[in-house]
Amino acid sequence: MTQRIDYAKASPEGYKAFGAVYSTLLKGSLPKELIDLVYLRVSQINGCAFCIDMHSRDLLKSGLSVEKLVLVPVWHEAGAVFTARERVALSWAESVTRVSETGVPDEQYAAAIAEFSEQELTDLTYAVSLMNAFNRFGVAFRATPAAAAKA
Numbered sequence: 001m002t003q004r005i006d007y008a009k010a011s012p013e014g015y016k017a018f019g020a021v022y023s024t025l026l027k028g029s030l031p032k033e034l035i036d037l038v039y040l041r042v043s044q045i046n047g048c049a050f051c052i053d054m055h056s057r058d059l060l061k062s063g064l065s066v067e068k069l070v071l072v073p074v075w076h077e078a079g080a081v082f083t084a085r086e087r088v089a090l091s092w093a094e095s096v097t098r099v100s101e102t103g104v105p106d107e108q109y110a111a112a113i114a115e116f117s118e119q120e121l122t123d124l125t126y127a128v129s130l131m132n133a134f135n136r137f138g139v140a141f142r143a144t145p146a147a148a149a150k151a
Contacts, residue, residue, distance in 0.1 A: 005141045021130050028123045033062055037072065037086060038093045038124065039131045044073050045097050046135035053145035088115040089124055096128045 008015040025035060036059050043051035059069055071078040075090050082090070092112045095102045102108070112121055137143070 003142050003144050007137050007141050007143075018130065018133065021126060025123060025127050025130070029117070029120045030123050030127070033059065033064065034086060034089055035124075035127050036062065037064075038089055038127050040069075040072055041075070041090050041093050042097050042128055042131040043135055043138075045094065046132065046139065048135035048138040048143075049145045049148070050138040050143035051131065051135055053147050057146065085115055088112055092121075092124060093128045096125060097132055 026032060036055050040052065040055040040059065043055060056069060060066070068078075068081055071081055072090075075082050075087060088111055091108065095104050095108045112124075116124060
């Protein structure tokens, strides 16, 4: 895969703006590992190799087990490997990412707001939205995953 545009260099102010949202989320109401799980799942749905590689590495560095990491795409079948909070977050992330298909149904919202405070659910939705945006840059401009750069 050959990178088309280095979007961070081509439009540094836009990249900084997205980065500011990323930094805000890291200081926000949700644990970094939960956000990284959501980033990974959204990136898997969108097929962004760069982000899948990056967030998988981040999760492994933070101590997430390989067993749990490989089950992220099938979290709904993994039982107690994922906490109730993680399952709700991943379900919300999938529904919001596939908004044109799901419409984010009321029952999904009810489950999410029962688990997360308004601020947490808003921050979670910012995280999902941010990763969807970054995935579009990664896929459109063929950002090279670290694993591919080493090959």
